[in-house]
Amino acid sequence: MITNMNIKRAVVCALCLVVLTLSVCLIVSPKKEFSENENRYLTKFPALSAKAVLGGEYTASLNDWLADHFPMRDFFVGLKSQAEIASGRRAINQVYIADDDYLIESYAAPQNTARITDTLVSFYQKIDRTSVDVKLMLVPTAVTIYSDKLPQNAPASSQMETAQAIYSASGIPSVDCARWLADNASQGQLYYRTDHHWTTLGAYCAYLAYCDAKKLTPVSLDSLTAQTVTEAFAGTLYSRVNDYSHKKDSITLYTNPADDLTVTYLDTGEVTDSLYNLDYLDEKDKYSLFLNNIHPLIKIENQNAASQESLMLIKDSYANSMVPFLAHHYSTIYVFDTRYYRDGPSSFLSEHPEIQNVLLLYNMNTLDTDTGIRGIY
Amino acid sequence: MVFSCIPFLFFFLPLCLILYYAVPFSWKNGILLIFSLIFYAWGEPIYILLMLFSTALDYTNGRLMERFGTTRPRRTVFLCCSVCINLSVLAFFKYADFAVATANAVLGTQFAQPGIHLPVGISFYTFQTMSYIIDLYRGEVKAERSYAAYLTYVSMFPQLVAGPIVRFSDIQEQLHDRRLTFDWFAQGLLRFMMGLFKKVLIANQAGALWEEIRVLGAANTSVATAWLGALCFTLQLYFDFSAYSDMAIGMGRMLGFSYNENFRYPLTAVSVTDFWRRWHISLSTWFRDYVYIPLGGNRKGVTRHLFNIAVVWFLTGMWHGASWNFILWGVYYGILLMLEKYLWGRALAKLPRPIQHAYAFLIVVFGFVIFAITDFGELGSYIGMLFSFGAGRLADTRFLWYLGNYGAVIAAACILSCPVYPWICQRASGLSRKKSCALSACAGVGVVLLFVLATAYMVSDTYNPFLYFRF
Numbered sequence: 001m002i003t004n005m006n007i008k009r010a011v012v013c014a015l016c017l018v019v020l021t022l023s024v025c026l027i028v029s030p031k032k033e034f035s036e037n038e039n040r041y042l043t044k045f046p047a048l049s050a051k052a053v054l055g056g057e058y059t060a061s062l063n064d065w066l067a068d069h070f071p072m073r074d075f076f077v078g079l080k081s082q083a084e085i086a087s088g089r090r091a092i093n094q095v096y097i098a099d100d101d102y103l104i105e106s107y108a109a110p111q112n113t114a115r116i117t118d119t120l121v122s123f124y125q126k127i128d129r130t131s132v133d134v135k136l137m138l139v140p141t142a143v144t145i146y147s148d149k150l151p152q153n154a155p156a157s158s159q160m161e162t163a164q165a166i167y168s169a170s171g172i173p174s175v176d177c178a179r180w181l182a183d184n185a186s187q188g189q190l191y192y193r194t195d196h197h198w199t200t201l202g203a204y205c206a207y208l209a210y211c212d213a214k215k216l217t218p219v220s221l222d223s224l225t226a227q228t229v230t231e232a233f234a235g236t237l238y239s240r241v242n243d244y245s246h247k248k249d250s251i252t253l254y255t256n257p258a259d260d261l262t263v264t265y266l267d268t269g270e271v272t273d274s275l276y277n278l279d280y281l282d283e284k285d286k287y288s289l290f291l292n293n294i295h296p297l298i299k300i301e302n303q304n305a306a307s308q309e310s311l312m313l314i315k316d317s318y319a320n321s322m323v324p325f326l327a328h329h330y331s332t333i334y335v336f337d338t339r340y341y342r343d344g345p346s347s348f349l350s351e352h353p354e355i356q357n358v359l360l361l362y363n364m365n366t367l368d369t370d371t372g373i374r375g376i377y
Numbered sequence: 378m379v380f381s382c383i384p385f386l387f388f389f390l391p392l393c394l395i396l397y398y399a400v401p402f403s404w405k406n407g408i409l410l411i412f413s414l415i416f417y418a419w420g421e422p423i424y425i426l427l428m429l430f431s432t433a434l435d436y437t438n439g440r441l442m443e444r445f446g447t448t449r450p451r452r453t454v455f456l457c458c459s460v461c462i463n464l465s466v467l468a469f470f471k472y473a474d475f476a477v478a479t480a481n482a483v484l485g486t487q488f489a490q491p492g493i494h495l496p497v498g499i500s501f502y503t504f505q506t507m508s509y510i511i512d513l514y515r516g517e518v519k520a521e522r523s524y525a526a527y528l529t530y531v532s533m534f535p536q537l538v539a540g541p542i543v544r545f546s547d548i549q550e551q552l553h554d555r556r557l558t559f560d561w562f563a564q565g566l567l568r569f570m571m572g573l574f575k576k577v578l579i580a581n582q583a584g585a586l587w588e589e590i591r592v593l594g595a596a597n598t599s600v601a602t603a604w605l606g607a608l609c610f611t612l613q614l615y616f617d618f619s620a621y622s623d624m625a626i627g628m629g630r631m632l633g634f635s636y637n638e639n640f641r642y643p644l645t646a647v648s649v650t651d652f653w654r655r656w657h658i659s660l661s662t663w664f665r666d667y668v669y670i671p672l673g674g675n676r677k678g679v680t681r682h683l684f685n686i687a688v689v690w691f692l693t694g695m696w697h698g699a700s701w702n703f704i705l706w707g708v709y710y711g712i713l714l715m716l717e718k719y720l721w722g723r724a725l726a727k728l729p730r731p732i733q734h735a736y737a738f739l740i741v742v743f744g745f746v747i748f749a750i751t752d753f754g755e756l757g758s759y760i761g762m763l764f765s766f767g768a769g770r771l772a773d774t775r776f777l778w779y780l781g782n783y784g785a786v787i788a789a790a791c792i793l794s795c796p797v798y799p800w801i802c803q804r805a806s807g808l809s810r811k812k813s814c815a816l817s818a819c820a821g822v823g824v825v826l827l828f829v830l831a832t833a834y835m836v837s838d839t840y841n842p843f844l845y846f847r848f
Contacts, residue, residue: 003810004817011821012563015570015828016391022832023387054422059378066383067836076833083830087785153778155597242837 025071032069036284038077039239042068078244085243090151093240099149101247103237104142105196109157110368113165120170120360123377126346132356135213136172138163139198139206139318139363142191145181159364172360175213177206192249195235196365197287200252203322210326210359216306219328224254229278233286251286256328260303265295275300275324290320296341297334305331310354314338314345314376315361322361330357338375345376378419379538380569380624381576383835389416394631398557406529406552409632416534417497424496428532431466435459435506436527439513443520456514460507467503470496475699498538500696502531504663509545511667518546526552535628539621541639541659548634555633565630570824572623577831579793580616582786583609586779587749593775595762601772603762604742605779605787611745612790615644618657644741644794647733648725649713652741660696664689679719686718687711697748702756706747713740 034041046052046061053059070076081092090097096104120136127134143150144159160178167174181190181202190202198206204221211218233249253276264271270292280289291298300323310332313319319335327333334355336345349355362373378385393412397405418425438459446452468476474490481488509527512518521527530552536543590598590606598606622639629636639659646652653661669689675682687708694707717725725733746763750756780787805816 002814002818004814007814007817007821008563008567009559011824012559012566014821014825015566018825018828019387019391023391026387056420056422059384059419063382063384066387067838070383070836073836076836079830079833080837083833089782091782151781153774153781155775155778 022071026066026069029069029071035068035073037074037234037239037244038242039236039284074244077242081241081243082245090154092242095237095240096143096150096154097241097243098146098151100193102142102146102149102191102193103241103246104146104150104191105237105365106154107141107143107157107159107365108368110162112368113162116367116373117166117169119374119377120166120172123346124170124172126377127349127358131353132349132358133214134172134358135175135210135360136167136170137175137177137206137210137359137361138166138367139361140178140181141196141198141363141365144178144364145185145190145202162368163364173213175206175210175359177209180205180209180212192233192235192237192287193247194233194238194249195287196237196363197235197318198321198363200254200321200324203318204254204325207322207325211329214357216329219256219325221254223258224256226252226254228252229276229289230281230286234284235287236285239284251289254324256324258304259328261327262301262303263291264299264301265292266297266299267295275327287317287320290317291323291335294337294340295335296337300327300333300335302327302331302333305329307331309356310334310352311357311359312336312345312349312352312355313359313361315359316363316366316370316372318363319361326359336376337372339370339372341375378416380621380628381573381831381835382838384419386573386832386835390628397632406526409533410525410529413529413532413534413537417532417537420538421497424499427466427470427496427499428502429528431463431503431506432528432531433524434462435510436521436524438510439520439527440522442510442513446514452514456510459510463503463507467499469493470499472695472699479701495699501540501542502537504542504660505531505545508542508663508667512544512546518549521545521549521552533629533634535625535632535634536636539618539625540657541622541625541636542663543636543659544663547637551634557633561630561633565627565632567627567824568630569624569627570828572620572625572627573831574827575616575623575793576620577834578827579786579790580613580620581834582783583616583790584613586783587613590779591750591759595758595765597775598762599770599773599776600763600766601776602779603759605776606759607742607746607749607763609783609787610749611644611742612787612794614745614748615640615794616790642794642796644738645734645796646737646741647730648717648722648737649710649740650717650722652737653710653714660693664693668692675718682718683715686715690714698751700751702747702751702753706744709744709747 032042043061043064045065046058048058052061067073084092085097091106094106094108096106098104124134140159140163143156147156150156163178184190184205187205188201189199190205191198208218210216228250229252231248231250233251234246235249238246238248255275261273261275262271263273263275272292275291276289277292278289280286280293285293288294294317305327306329308331309329311326311330312334313323313326314336316337316339323333323335332354334348334352336348338345349358360376367373378389380386389412393408396412397408400408414425417428438455442452442455446455470493473493477488477490480486509518509521509530513520521530530543530545530548531537533543587606587609590602590609593602619640626636626638637659639657641655641658643652643656646655669685672685672688673681674685690707690711691704692707693710694704697703697706716722725736728736743763746759747756750759805813808816
């Protein structure tokens, strides 16, 4: 018979059952080392030592281990994010839940502008400007270009104010890609919905801005081969929000059939003919397919380039999807990732007098938070 | 170990309860003791010795007082011995750094701070053991014969680290004889769940917003944002602290113990006096019974009464933490209580109820700002933001942003700060059996679902993208 007492019994039994089932599953379930969804290594089982036990660190890491290997962890982590979004939260881990299924990384007030400017000034002063043409491209992220998609009242610092301050204080001629991106914002998807990078289309807009500044004739999109390689790209912002019901992205690659490329990864010595490594399509972080993820120095040669000039590209990961367009214009491109290239590109430049063009390309978010740019000088 | 973590909820508590119910009654205290010691050692492996020392001291003193304390002066010796040692231990472990820092600031000296980290729960268990020895001195309890039973009382994990401060007199009989029924277990479990939801789903969220607002800086904080921050801290503290009491009372029930209530909807108080009858009741009654009344309370003239209030509230402030802002917070309440007693208390009671509620609520929220910020410079600038009614500073879009993001949690917290649950229960008692069953069935499903949600929050807790992210 249904009585209040019986209902109470049923509830108590249900709660006990949930607890016991989960704890038994936690003990017997197989343990993963890496969480694909969260894009991070999970805590390892803590090593037992007298010091760790007495200091309390042992139990603290045991706590983390249990949480990391909890049964149906993805379900629970996703549930929390969905509950937060349902309760009205429009920012999770500094990522805005924006309109049209966009996840947009917020831009915090910059902390390192003066330091970055100093580095750029030092770099620029050392260069012989009569023979080398230097350009600086600071790329706004989706938070600026898609500001109309941001949730209502979202607090924002202006990326373009910071960029202008750096342009004028460093004295390096700028490439105004922000205007080109803003003008083309309605032409297609310029940034990924689930990742902090721009799409190949966004990179193409910035490439047009570069050609405009350098008086080059840009290659039209129609003459390139477009190929959609995946429709299941769940990027870094997806992993920060952890709403696993979120729509995923597709990645479109452009190749110029006229080019004949030799790509040399100078750290590993590997040589290929492609700017893409499609092996990364099987992994979580699919953006890594551009220029084979991270390398301190890459040399790209094009037999059929439009000129015999060389370009030194000093950049962050944003540039990786722009290189396929730039490759057509230079017989040699040296690509530096200053987070990992330790010797300073300045000395490389003085050792290679054949380089007449330098492009510095950084996005406004990692410019301030990542120490990479300090490696240029 | 905290109650709202995975090891506790999914291993410690179930294992403890299974063993506790499996063994015969005479073993139950033993099981409880072993688990309590494990519980304490989990977070404080070294300081467990301090707790064992404290309890052994008071247990021995109690036995000696019973055996040899035939006259009042003799009993006083044992009392003083116990109280002095207890307070010295508390003073050393809790206030040594504070005392050295204060001395350095006042005298301009450069003594190094000893850098002692505070043993978890020391303020709570010291007050518990002192209540035993004082009650014994007054002849209100009998000395406990069994050290194991006494240690069980002091170290009992439900109330060990965050109260309520359980008096030995309230629990002595239950230590040796208590009833274990399904009904009590069920009540206890549901009470525990309520505390868990309050802590995980509300207190932590309100706390996150408070932390965000606190560090915004004057340029980004409007008056409305500053008050929202203060409200969030108030809600965080109330929901955190009362959640711990709920969980303690709930687990006590599951184990067959009955603890007194520690909070009675303090945010709905109608005066400061009323607030302190509803907030952390076990602490305010402790100070009432062991400090205020022995000093003479209000029976020795106005000057003495004011002095007594001053002493009690200075100590109450100090108990909350080794920092001047806590003392300031205590003194703030001491002064307000004096003013209510001698100036406007009666006039206040004649005002319309909503005004009385608003008066008490604003005082409480403002008071918690003093409680929240240890650094006086930061405290001063935060209070400045609360009252900077200059042009364009009243509210901004950032305030609206926070309201949109956290409005639902804050609204839920405000509703749950009022006695809605007793109100529903009262209304439900008049319903037909069918309707009442439907209501409890819905509530039951709700509890199970909320438990799943709370688990999700606990599981996601270790996730910190800025520490772990792989680029």
